[in-house]
Amino acid sequence: MAKVLVIAEHLGGTLNASTARTVSAAQALSPESIDIAVLAADPSAVAAEAAQIAGVARVLAVANAANAQPVAQVLAPQVAKLAEGYSHVVLPSTTFGKDLAPCVAALLGVAQVSDLMAVEGAHVFKRPIYAGNAIITVEAPADRTVVATVRTASWPEAAKGGGGAVEAVTVDATLPTHTRYVGLAAGKSDRPDLQSAKRVVSGGRGVGSKENFETIYKFADRLGAAVGASRAAVDAGYVPNELQVGQTGKIIAPELYVAIGISGAIQHLTGIKDAGTIVAINKDGDAPIFEVADIGLVGDLFTLLPELENQLQ
Known part of the structure; x- marks a missing residue:
């Protein structure tokens, strides 16, 4: 056996x-x-x-x-x-x-x-x-x-x-001398770890800018959620690479995944296919993300998020 x-x-x-x-x-x-x-x-x-x-x-x-x-x-x-x-x-x-x-x-x-x-x-x-x-x-x-x-x-x-x-x-193994630890550069956050969090809120290109991404952080804090992002948002410089969700980022399976301003490219969907409940917010009603979402809201995220936050208070 x-x-x-x-x-x-x-x-x-x-x-x-x-x-x-x-x-x-x-x-x-x-x-x-x-x-x-x-x-x-x-x-x-x-x-x-x-x-x-x-x-x-x-x-x-x-x-x-x-x-x-x-x-x-x-x-x-x-x-x-x-x-x-x-x-x-x-x-x-x-x-x-x-x-x-x-x-x-x-x-x-x-x-x-x-x-x-x-x-x-x-x-x-x-x-x-x-x-x-x-x-x-x-x-x-x-x-x-x-x-x-x-x-x-x-x-x-x-x-x-x-x-x-x-x-x-005790393990008797010869350890290499050509490889050594120099240092670790990692972002510090009080939010849950993205890869193991039960709730994740992610923002995409539709968020518009690095400054606007503060809206995503604020909403995630309201839910007690980790923050993620699409590759497009990372490439645009809105957030650091370690927040990327998808085939070339982190594969996650939270109980709740909220995708905000994310169109739903296949490489992103690969990273969230095992999520429990997927909520999508996008002003484009034909965005591919709605094909996999359990709950979809069509509209301007900057209008919808404040309304959702008020409901959560």
Whole structure:
């Protein structure tokens, strides 16, 4: 039977919700056991959090000063060593997972399975191609370790209430010296994280300017939502790149997605197709976004948003 090792994503001593979603995908394999590996300078807090995920047998806590930052080239040799004895190594298909998984697969000498969205068998999976317009079935060799990234938008978070054992593990791996951590440049915000938020408000080219985008921020704060944007809004300089939602941005699956001034290009729709309820506000009644929206409002966003805010008070 399958034995699965999930590589935890965490930042600032907090476990990312993508890890619980990855565990859900691991559970679909009907494995003999699911373990989570936490690599950090001090993994204790994150490991304790990971142990609470239902279905997890063990949490392997790997403490190493070199793991203070999630540098793929540093983590990969350790993950490859941990992979011994496991049939599957799975990671979330986030920036973290997309960076680390190819390095692990290369060290193990296997081909990576990307964006796993459904499990047909222990070595047979479904994944999207052509911007999500087609789904293909892929089969990994049964005699090799499977290294896969999980399309987190396609899986729910695994329940809490587990009681996995936390084990301190020492990994004897040669770490590279040619790669080193220099610094991290990231925008700071009190709003929820875009990739794991349950509510997201996004603005598009129709917002008109960087200054006008303050309207989007204000409305998102009213809903307690994260803020996103279309590629057109990012390219126009209204917002930074990390807010981009879509095929070339972040793939998300919030319970509520509000698209404001977004026409609905296919690359954007790819990023929101798994959202629970989609609300669209656009003055063009023929915009493609209305074809996928559960609720559509046709009109000037600068007139409609203040009215909506008044209703929310």
